[in-house]
Amino acid sequence: MSTLLDRQRLLDSSGLTPHGNRAFTTDGMMTYDWQTIDSTGAFLIGELERLDQTLHDPLVAYTWARDIDLREDVTMADEVSSFTNSTFAMAGGINPTGINWISKDSTAISGPSLDIGKTAQNLNLWAAEVRYTLPELASAQKLGRPVDQQKYDAMKLKWNMDVDALVYIGDPTSYNYTGLVNSAAVTTSNVAAGASGSTLWSTKSPDEILADVNTLLTNTYIQSGTAIVPDELRVPPVQWSFLVSQKVSSAGNVSILEFLRNNSMCNAANGKPLNILPVKWLTGRGVGGANRMMAYTKDKNRVRYPLVPLQRTPVEFRGIFNITTYYGRLGQIEIVYSDTISYADGC
Numbered sequence: 001m002s003t004l005l006d007r008q009r010l011l012d013s014s015g016l017t018p019h020g021n022r023a024f025t026t027d028g029m030m031t032y033d034w035q036t037i038d039s040t041g042a043f044l045i046g047e048l049e050r051l052d053q054t055l056h057d058p059l060v061a062y063t064w065a066r067d068i069d070l071r072e073d074v075t076m077a078d079e080v081s082s083f084t085n086s087t088f089a090m091a092g093g094i095n096p097t098g099i100n101w102i103s104k105d106s107t108a109i110s111g112p113s114l115d116i117g118k119t120a121q122n123l124n125l126w127a128a129e130v131r132y133t134l135p136e137l138a139s140a141q142k143l144g145r146p147v148d149q150q151k152y153d154a155m156k157l158k159w160n161m162d163v164d165a166l167v168y169i170g171d172p173t174s175y176n177y178t179g180l181v182n183s184a185a186v187t188t189s190n191v192a193a194g195a196s197g198s199t200l201w202s203t204k205s206p207d208e209i210l211a212d213v214n215t216l217l218t219n220t221y222i223q224s225g226t227a228i229v230p231d232e233l234r235v236p237p238v239q240w241s242f243l244v245s246q247k248v249s250s251a252g253n254v255s256i257l258e259f260l261r262n263n264s265m266c267n268a269a270n271g272k273p274l275n276i277l278p279v280k281w282l283t284g285r286g287v288g289g290a291n292r293m294m295a296y297t298k299d300k301n302r303v304r305y306p307l308v309p310l311q312r313t314p315v316e317f318r319g320i321f322n323i324t325t326y327y328g329r330l331g332q333i334e335i336v337y338s339d340t341i342s343y344a345d346g347c
Contacts, residue, residue: 286345
């Protein structure tokens, strides 16, 4: 098995340095340093060492594609995405606030008036450069560890992580706009305290939790003009885990989560169970750092996200480098009907 002394002798004989400093030959030509070899995935392996060849990627979760519909009509040429909201008004007949009755000889007949407002938001460019050298590629091919695919996967992971953040919370630093779970256009309420005096679900009975959920759904239903009962509920991961793991009673075999899905007002109004899923961005997102839950309807006519899919430039050969730039456009969450979404803090 190789020791530190063996490694140092190898480095001394080859001209490499162990700390990433460039090494030079006597004729002034530069050799590979240890960082260059390491970046291709080459390791010193002892005779009694069993190396697992599986490439283990970072543990990352993103859920934006599950919770939002995309607006797909935007293109790379567009710099702004926009939508309109129409407002109607019409006076009554004899009674201006009543029904439009007229007489046989009426000369003044009311009609509808219309106002159309436009909301425009920027579509910003996103780009990343995937580059690797020919020696890196050759070494990776010999080792059976594709450095080109790994770098592409790393770029796609960063793309999805960025989209995930933009969909849920926006970009509060560079462009100062919000997302699906922290929009100022959405009404926020507080969860009521239970019999224990606390608003936390971990201290409440299943009936009290059901009351919290139905109150949120009812508030959304009323503010939408009794037009829409939300069919989606998003909660923080810890609260979702609690709902899954706790039974309704010691004698029952149904979890609180299943109890809520089948007994909320969504089931009665929409004819289907309430879809309850976890979202990490809801943790501590409420006022004063409280946990937040959100009720909404997943419909691109009510809320959506404008996104131009990734495109790429042709491979550019620059010296010993292969370079490709991937780029797309990412917009801001479009809450067309803010009345169909509600938040509740304190769960």
